[in-house]
Each structure stands twice: as structure tokens, then as C-alpha cells.
Amino acid sequence: MTANERIAEIIADHTGREGPLLPILHDVQTEFGHVSPEAEGQIALALNLSRAEVHGVVSFYHDFREAPDPRPCVELCRAEACQARGVEALVAAAEDAAGSRVRLATVYCLGLCSVGPSARVGERLHARLDADKLVKVIEAAR
Ligand code: FES
Known part of the structure; x- marks a missing residue:
């Protein structure tokens, strides 16, 4: 399964929920260790948000990383x-x-x-x- 396919699955898991953005970002962060610019774009498209809105949330919360964590x-x-x-x-x-x-x-x-x-x-x-x-x-x- 590609990263895009897995992110699509995560998005689908939260479809219909109220306020799905944060839970989706948490799941993507947990699964991949970061929320890449590509993931932000995919999530924005799926939730009918702008990429800037998704990026704003990712950069606001310390829980989310924008690049992979180099630590073990x-x-x-x-x-x-x-x-x-x-x-x-x-x-x-x-x-x-x-x-x-x-x-x-x-x-x-x-x-x-x-x-x-x-x-x-x-x-x-x-x-x-x-x-x-x-x-x-x-x-x-x-
Ligand atoms: S609950 Fe299954 S490995 Fe921990």
C-alpha cells in the first residue's frame, strides 16, 4: 500500500465525523511520524479545505511534525x-x-x-x- 492509499484510508475512517481534521492529522502523524506537505494537500482536498488551513493546524500544534523525526x-x-x-x-x-x-x-x-x-x-x-x-x-x- 502506498502512503497516499494509507492516508486515503485514514481519511475514510474519519469521514462523517464532526471535526475530522485533528483526528486525521493525529493518525497520519502516528503512522508516518510526520505530516508531509503531500499529506497536507491530500487531506485538504478530501476535507474541502485549503492547503494553507491544514498547514496552519499542523504548524500550530507541537504534536505534529512537518518532516520526519531523525531520532530512533x-x-x-x-x-x-x-x-x-x-x-x-x-x-x-x-x-x-x-x-x-x-x-x-x-x-x-x-x-x-x-x-x-x-x-x-x-x-x-x-x-x-x-x-x-x-x-x-x-x-x-x-
Ligand atoms: S495489546 Fe496487543 S501487543 Fe499490546
């Missing part, structure tokens, strides 16, 4: 099964370990629900995390 990214699953297995108790240690060097992203399910808490760095999955293991994963992220 650790995706930590905070969906229900991982929550039940204690992921929330690991978040503070993870944030400390990440500091400003590593981007800690929240994701919702990595398909390892029965062996959570789970995280992913690039293509590599990590399961059965406790605070020590997660800190090591974050420190090793390149």
Missing part, C-alpha cells in the same frame, strides 16, 4: 492487553530512558498481546518487557 523510535504498545499486563507502570522509566535522544511513540497493539508488554524498534519486536528490559531496549535503539 521505540514504539510502546499501550493497548488493552498490554495495559492489563502492566505497561502503564513502565511508562515513566521509558520516558526517562528516552529523554530527548529517542522518540517514544505509543502504538495500539503489535500482535503480541499474550506476551506483553510489547515494544517495537524498527522491524524488531520485544515482548515480556519489564522496566529494566524496556530501558535496555530504549538505550540500545539506534
